[in-house]
Amino acid sequence: MKKTILSIQHLLAMFGATVLVPLLTGFDPSVAIFCAGVGTLIFHKCTDFKVPVFLGSSFAFISVINQVKDTFKGDLSYAQGGIVVAGFIYVIMSIIVKVVGPEKVKKYFPPQVTGAMIMVIGLNLLPTAIEMAMNNIIIAIITLSISVCINQFGKGSIKQFSVIIAIFVGIVISMLTGIGDFSAVNDASFFTIPNFSAPKFSMKAIIIIAPVVLAVFMEHVGDITTNGTVVGKNFLENPGLHKTLLGDGLATLFAGFVGGPANTTYGENTALLAITKNYDPKLLRLTAIFAIIISCVGKFGTFLQSIPEAVMGGISIYLFSMITFIGVKTISNSKCYKEGANLSVIIIILFIGLVTCYIKHFMGIEIGIPIASNAKLTGLSLAALVGIIMNRFINHNDFKKEENIATKEFASTK
Numbered sequence: 322m323k324k325t326i327l328s329i330q331h332l333l334a335m336f337g338a339t340v341l342v343p344l345l346t347g348f349d350p351s352v353a354i355f356c357a358g359v360g361t362l363i364f365h366k367c368t369d370f371k372v373p374v375f376l377g378s379s380f381a382f383i384s385v386i387n388q389v390k391d392t393f394k395g396d397l398s399y400a401q402g403g404i405v406v407a408g409f410i411y412v413i414m415s416i417i418v419k420v421v422g423p424e425k426v427k428k429y430f431p432p433q434v435t436g437a438m439i440m441v442i443g444l445n446l447l448p449t450a451i452e453m454a455m456n457n458i459i460i461a462i463i464t465l466s467i468s469v470c471i472n473q474f475g476k477g478s479i480k481q482f483s484v485i486i487a488i489f490v491g492i493v494i495s496m497l498t499g500i501g502d503f504s505a506v507n508d509a510s511f512f513t514i515p516n517f518s519a520p521k522f523s524m525k526a527i528i529i530i531a532p533v534v535l536a537v538f539m540e541h542v543g544d545i546t547t548n549g550t551v552v553g554k555n556f557l558e559n560p561g562l563h564k565t566l567l568g569d570g571l572a573t574l575f576a577g578f579v580g581g582p583a584n585t586t587y588g589e590n591t592a593l594l595a596i597t598k599n600y601d602p603k604l605l606r607l608t609a610i611f612a613i614i615i616s617c618v619g620k621f622g623t624f625l626q627s628i629p630e631a632v633m634g635g636i637s638i639y640l641f642s643m644i645t646f647i648g649v650k651t652i653s654n655s656k657c658y659k660e661g662a663n664l665s666v667i668i669i670i671l672f673i674g675l676v677t678c679y680i681k682h683f684m685g686i687e688i689g690i691p692i693a694s695n696a697k698l699t700g701l702s703l704a705a706l707v708g709i710i711m712n713r714f715i716n717h718n719d720f721k722k723e724e725n726i727a728t729k730e731f732a733s734t735k
Contacts, residue, residue, distance in 0.1 A: 324601075324603070324607060327599055327604050328604050328605075328607040328608040328611060329608075331375060331590050331604060331608040332611050332612060332615075335357065335375050335377045335590055335608075335612075338378065338380070338484065338587070338640065339353060339354060339357050339377035339378045339587075340353065340354070340378075341378070341484075341633065341636065341640065342377075342378030342379065342380060342382075342383060342582045343378065343581070343582060344625065344633055345383055345387075345449065345453075345633070346383055346387055346397070346582060347390060347395070347397055348386075348581060348582050349515060349580060349581075350625040350626060351515040351618075351619075351622035352515040352516060352579065352580045352581045352616070353581045353582055354612050354615055354616040355515045355579075355612070355613055355616035356572075356575065356579065356581030356584060357376055357378065357581075357584065357609070358608075358609040358611075358612030358613035358616065359572075359575060359609070359613065360572030360573070360575060360576060360584040361375050361376045361572070361605060361606070361609035361612070362606060364376050364568030364569065365602060365605070365606055365609075366568075367564050367565075367568035367571060368556075368560045368564045368565055368568050369560045370602055370606075371554075371556070371559070371560050372548065372556050372560065372565060372602065373552060373594060373601065373602040374548055374586045374590060374591065375586075375587050375590040375605050375608055375609070376568075376584040376585060376586055376587065377584065377585065377587045378581070378582045378584065378585075379537065379573075379582060379583045379584060380446070380640070380641075380644060381442050381533055381536055381540070382533055382582055382583045383446055383449075384449075384678065384701065385400075385530045385533055385701065386400045386404075386530065386582065388529050388681070388700065389403060389526045389529050392525065392526070393523070396521070397518075397580075398518060398519065398520055398521040398580075399521050399522070399523050399526040400526060400530065401518065401519075401520035401521070401577045402520040402521050402522035402523060402526055402527065403526045403527045403530025403577075404520070404530060404573060404576060404577035404583045405522075405573075405574055405577035405578060406531045407533065407534050407573060407577070407583060408569075408570045408571065408572070408573030408574030408575075408576075408583070409570070409574060410534045410570070411534060411566055411569050411570025411571075412566075412570040412571065412574070414426070414534070414566055414570070415566035415570060416563070418562050419561070419563035423542075423557060423562045423563075427542065429709055429713065430535070430542075430709075431655075431657065431716075432651050432652055432655035433652065433655075433657040433658070433663040433664075433667050433712060434666060434670065434705075434709055434712050435536070435538075435540070435648075435651060436648045436649070436650075436651035436655070436667070437652065437666070437667045437670035437671055437704075437708060438535070438536040438670060438674070438701065438704065438705055438708065439644065439645075439647055439648030439651060440645050440648030440649060440652075440671060441536075441648075441671060441674030441675060441678075441701055441704055442536060442701065443641050443642065443643075443644030443646075443648060444641075444645055444674075444675055445674065445675070445679075445682075445700070445701065446637070446641040446644070447641050447645075448679070448683070449637070449682075450637035450638045450641050451634070453630045453633055454631055454634030454635055454637075454638060455631075455634070456629070456630045457495075457500060457629070457631035460491055460498075460629065460631040460632060461631045461632070461635035461638070462635060463490070463491065463635070464488065464490065464491035464631075464632050464634075464635030465487075465635040465636065465638050467483075467487040467491075468487035468635075468639045471483035471487065484640070487635070487636055487639075488632055488636055491628075491631070491632035491635060491636070492628060492629070495629045495631070495632060500629055501627070501629050502627060503624060505623050505626075505627055506623050506627060508623075509619045509622075509623035510619040511618065511620055512617060512618065512619060513617060513618075513622070514617065515580075515616050515617065516580065517579045518579070518580035519578070519580075520577055528702065529699070529700070529702065531702075532701070532702035532705055532706065533705075535705040535706075535709065536701060536705055537585060538566075540585070541565065541566065541569055541585065541586060542557070542562065544585070544586040544587075544591070545557060545562065545565050545586065547591055548586070548591045551594050551595045551600070552600045553600075565586075569584065569585060569586065572584040573585075590605065590608075662715040663712075665711075665715065666708055666711055666715065669704075669707060669708060669711055670704045670705070670707070670708035673703055673704040673707055674701050674703075677689060677699050677700050677703060678701070681699070681700065687699055689703055690703060
């Protein structure tokens with residue numbers, strides 16, 4: 322009974338963010354929940370059942386999914402194709418990490434690159450959240466205020482439920498004011514199979530979506546490191562970063578093939594581990610099974626899709642601002658901004674990422690580098706590529722120092 326209650330709590334912790342991604346992109350929430358459950362089980366299998374994490378919908382892919390959605394006139398199957406390729410890249414990266422070692426790969430993703438890229442992800446999403454909030458600004462502000470207040474003043478596990486509580490209050494107010502319409506819930510069947518769909522592949526969609534993997538790679542490293550710190554184990558060594566990357570990659574591949582958003586490890590569940598002090602990976606696998614069961618409840622999925630846009634807009638402003646803050650914190654904690662060269666890298670990534678995406682969002686003009694027929698490298702993908710290349714060029718001496726150190730260490734072992 323205790324394990325069941327703890328598992329349900331983990332389900333609630335991941336629920337708000339996992340559902341929010343499909344609601345903002347157009348994917349079926351039930352499919353997203355199903356993919357989160359199956360993806361978590363895949364991850365645990367890949368990591369020898371040692372790492373107590375839960376996988377849910379990735380926020381990093383929201384803007385590029387919507388970009389593909391707009392490009393292909395609402396057809397999300399092309400976004401699925403891009404997600405499949407992104408998952409495949411994850412698998413390739415896991416093989417590279419195993420062969421060359423995690424340290425050599427990580428040096429291409431220093432804080433000045435990853436922090437700036439995370440900031441771009443959050444700032445690119447904010448305009449969408451604001452547009453949704455403008456449907457009813459009062460309800461959006463109330464929803465936003467509740468989530469902020471709970472996160473600021475709440476104690477214990479209630480902080481983990483700030484998103485759910487804020488959405489629930491927003492729904493109640495919407496219904497009392499006659500804005501919310503949940504009549505479709507009554508007509509929905511109780512049991513139903515999630516609306517699975519097959520992917521379509523387009524080079525243009527792949528180019529838009531796949532490079533986001535560069536942005537989430539270090540996020541993954543950070544999540545696994547944090548999880549290991551909470552549990553008191555080094556999961557980067559055992560079972561190994563290559564296995565955790567493989568788990569993420571295969572979970573994302575699966576989601577792309579059946580119609581769900583990309584998956585990623587969830588910090589919400591890691592935070593809950595720290596609160597409960599129960600680190601048993603079996604709890605997360607039980608949570609995954611509950612998620613799969615819930616995804617087949619038709620009334621539940623219909624209810625999620627009936628939530629007013631203003632409510633989701635208010636909560637999205639909060640969550641997307643938090644993503645931006647994580648990027649700022651990454652840069653701040655590393656002190657990398659104190660170096661002029663690093664500051665230049667940060668500025669370039671922010672400039673390219675924000676200017677290209679905002680011009681596309683507000684003016685409908687796509688700025689980028691043509692690399693294939695009807696396809697351009699633009700937005701976050703362009704910013705990430707330029708940032709990595711620029712950092713490698715400016716800080717090449719640091720790369721040489723690391724290579725010399727690695728060579729000496731290798732020689733000393735002989």
